[in-house]
Amino acid sequence: MDNPTQEIKPLVEPATAENAPLLIPKLVMSDVAHGSPDSPEPARSSEPSVVRKFLNEKSSGKLADGTFGALMLVCALSLFFIVGLIVYVLVMNSRPSLHAFGFKFFTHSVWDPVSGEFGALPFIWGTLVSSLVALVLAVPLALCTAIFLLEICPQPLRAPISFLTEFLAAIPSVVYGLWGVFVLVPFMRDTAGPFLEKTLGWTGLFVEPNFGVGMFTASVILAIMIFPVISSISRDVMRAVPVSQKEAVLALGATRWEMLRMGVLRNARIGIVGAVILGLGRALGETMAVTMVIGNHPDISKNLFAPGYTLASVIANEFTEATGDLYLSSLIEIGLALFLVTIVVNAIARLLVWAVTRGQSQRHA
Amino acid sequence: MSALPKRSPGSERALKLRRSFTNHVVTALSIGSTILVLAPLLLILGYLFYKGASSLNLDFFTKIPAPVGETGGGMANSIVGSAVVLVLASLIGIPVGIGAGVYLSEYGRGQTLGNVIRFTADVLNGVPSIVVGIAAYALVVVKQGHFSALAGGIALSIMMVPTITRTTEEMLATVPLAVREAAYGLGIPKWRTVLSVSLRTASPGIITGCMLAFARVAGETAPLLFTAFGNQFWSWDLRQPIAALPLQIYTYAVSPYDEWHRLAWAGALVLILLIMISVTLVRIFAGRGMLKGGN
Incomplete structure (x- = not known):
């Protein structure tokens, strides 16, 4: 495994009895290391995928979603408002x-x-x-x-x-x-x-x-x-x-x-x-x-x-x-x-x- | 069922006869009642075409009402006035109605607030149009100090909202969840999914709903009586009283002049043709909407 030319091979190589147990612990170890809260994905966050970058630029999501939802809610609540207004106006007059x-x-x-x-x-x-x-x-x-x-x-x-x-x-x-x-x-x-x-x-x-x-x-x-x-x-x-x-x-x-x-x-x-x-x-x-x-x-x-x-x-x-x-x-x-x-x-x-x-x-x- | 225990052959035959007789009577009754119900419709339409078509001419569409005692004249200003009021009503009513429908379908599904709003929409749908007219009078006309096209538009928009809300909601409900999930899976935010996926998929049905609401308020007279009020002359000003086709038909129908009665029939024919066209368009759209949004 120390040989650099062999590094890409294990993925394509059929897992044999000897190298499979070696491979799996290593993958698990590296995942845990990356996912720990102290070092959040150092390798990936430095260069995010093209899709994610595109989406991040396109819309921050939260704000637009919140505004849109609130707007729809206002429209829906306007039905209450209309009924309330009719009652109020009729009673007052x-x-x-x-x-x-x-x-x-x-x-x-x-x-x-x-x-x-x-x-x-x-x-x-x-x-x-x-x-x-x-x-x-x-x-x-x-x-x-x-x-x-x-x-x-x-x-x-x-x-x-x-x-x-x-x-x-x-x-x-x-x-x-x-x-x-x-x-x-x-x-x-x-x-x-x-x-x-x-x-x-x-x-x-x-x-x-x-x-x-x-x-x-x-x-x-x-x-x-x-x-x-x-x-x-x-x-x-x-x-x-x-x-x-x-x-x-x-x-x-x-x-x-x-x-x-x-x-x-x-x-x-x-x-x-x-x-x-x-x-x-x-x-x-x-x-x-x-x-x-x-x-x-x-x-x-x-x-x-x-x-x-x-x-x-x-x-x-x-x-x-x-x-x-x-x-x-x-x-x-x-x-x-x-x-x-x-x-x-x-x-x-x-x-x-x-x-x-x-x-x-x-x-x- | 209670007759089952009696088992003498004679009474059984009598029972059988009676049962099949009742069955035939009910069948005949329901066929008869359907014919009886279709009769007034055909009578109304027939009379309308007979009376209205003979009074329709170019003047009807190009001239304003003639003074009492003079023949001729038309309802050009009423047609334009109706259009102005209806466009105003649609501009207010359609966005609010669709928004409320979107909320009910996409945000409020299964929630108490959503159910209460849905119920409010149904109840508001049954509010008499004359009451909506009074409300618009007290809200707009009293504030402005005089009758206005704006008040008429607001009154009609209040009547449009509940219909559009309910149709929009029902049409959005037919959009399969998988379509929305596909959009979310692409990382598209919810607002964008609603606008470009859900609403677009359901758009034929929603257009149907809007046109139905439009057709419904197009013939409304009661809410315009003391909001738009009517006008014998041309008017474009939203702050002034404006003529409307149903109002003009009413004024002419209850007048004592034959010439005005003739014009009322012509106006009613034009109104019904407008509504017929939009309802027929709705049928076409509705058929497509079901094909697209359904399953």
Whole structure:
């Protein structure tokens, strides 16, 4: 080994019984010597590899990484900031009305800007009734369509039909309103209204006079608008049901409906409730289309043909015309109420949908 | 299942009949409801094309609204105004939305903070647009003292952020971990990996998300009612009220003049065509995004 010409050979030479034990201890010894904290790699640090040099020059890593991460965090935190800011601004601006009326604001049924009386009950009534009627109309249709698209529809038609139903969600609210004013309102007045009055008039829900504009027309428009939300989310939830569940029910001799009822709907019911609540959240906050067809009159009436008023549409209609601080702050308080209600409704719905689909996304990952 | 113990042959046949009858009824119901749901869509689109196409002409795209009582006029200033407000909204909303999505996917995965932010984004997505309008009014319009394009842009950008955040996150999640590890293995720092590897791989999907958010806010009227406010004349000034297509459609739709109704239909047709084009582009991009980012 002392011969300098032999120094490069041991690596290529097949390890024989004599030189192998000699070689290994020596390598180990040298590694320990280099790695000791007192002399950190004297040979290598004097001339670092080209790649390392390049990388060291290119970026010191830590600073850039930290800055970038912090920037992304700021973007993410801005979502909190936005929500917080909305709450702050709404609360601050509705203070005059909060002080003047307190909780009675939501139970008082007179809205008279001229005499300075503000009660939001008619709007709460209008919002709840129009949204619930819309749900009654939309939920069965949405569930049936979801089932159709998932189980019954022939494969080639599936993509175009689901595209069309989701396109309903892309149509702007104001276009629905425009269509509502010029097509749906006359139809409700001349065709559907009299029919409903004749068949369901005894319930007291459909009583003349029917002007076309009113609660029921608004509900129909809302139903069309929230349909895609409920349909597409309940479809996602139903798809999250494991295939083995469905196959197990089918294997017991169930028909398709029984399979859907026992294997799919029962497993997905929490998520479907979530989808429905999400639709409710959308309906509660819907503004333009409703404003254009509901008639905008603060009345509490059981008659669905009567004109109504919703929380969102009173803001849309009267905000720019509001004179006086109390009037404006009352409208902003209505906005605050709407905001808090939709936040709660959406939070519940999201939690329910997550409860069902969370397992699925983990399985995918 | 509960009917199993009963075993007389007659009742079994009746049960079988009833079961298959129910099955057929449900099938028919779901086919019927799908048709019933597609009907309003086709009606709306059909009516829109029928009414809108007859009112569309060159004047619509080149002239500003005519005074009451005069025929003619167009919505040129509204189209330009919408573009100004939307560009402003995109400039604010897209970077913030993508940044938040990157945080959720690359930094906050599995952490409590990440989950809470994701939840906030979902909830913010459901906030009524009119409430966002009030917030922008109180924040910008009150400070400035008058309605402005800037306020409209800010209101719309708030609406864009959550959608973009969630799509960005979902698209980044489809980028395989191996691709990132390969970048780390080359000694590339994390920020560079995120920018040049993860984001680039997921870019078709992220563009899709941005266009969806864009299409969604393009038709929004409620948040613009008391922020951008509308304007009958040309305006480029961000500090002044500006016209917007959805606002103009609303104003004309609730007006008592036939001439204005005609223009409202034409405006709605243009709006829906714009949205249709972007949604179709999204479909194309989305298909590619899945091919590239998936598996």
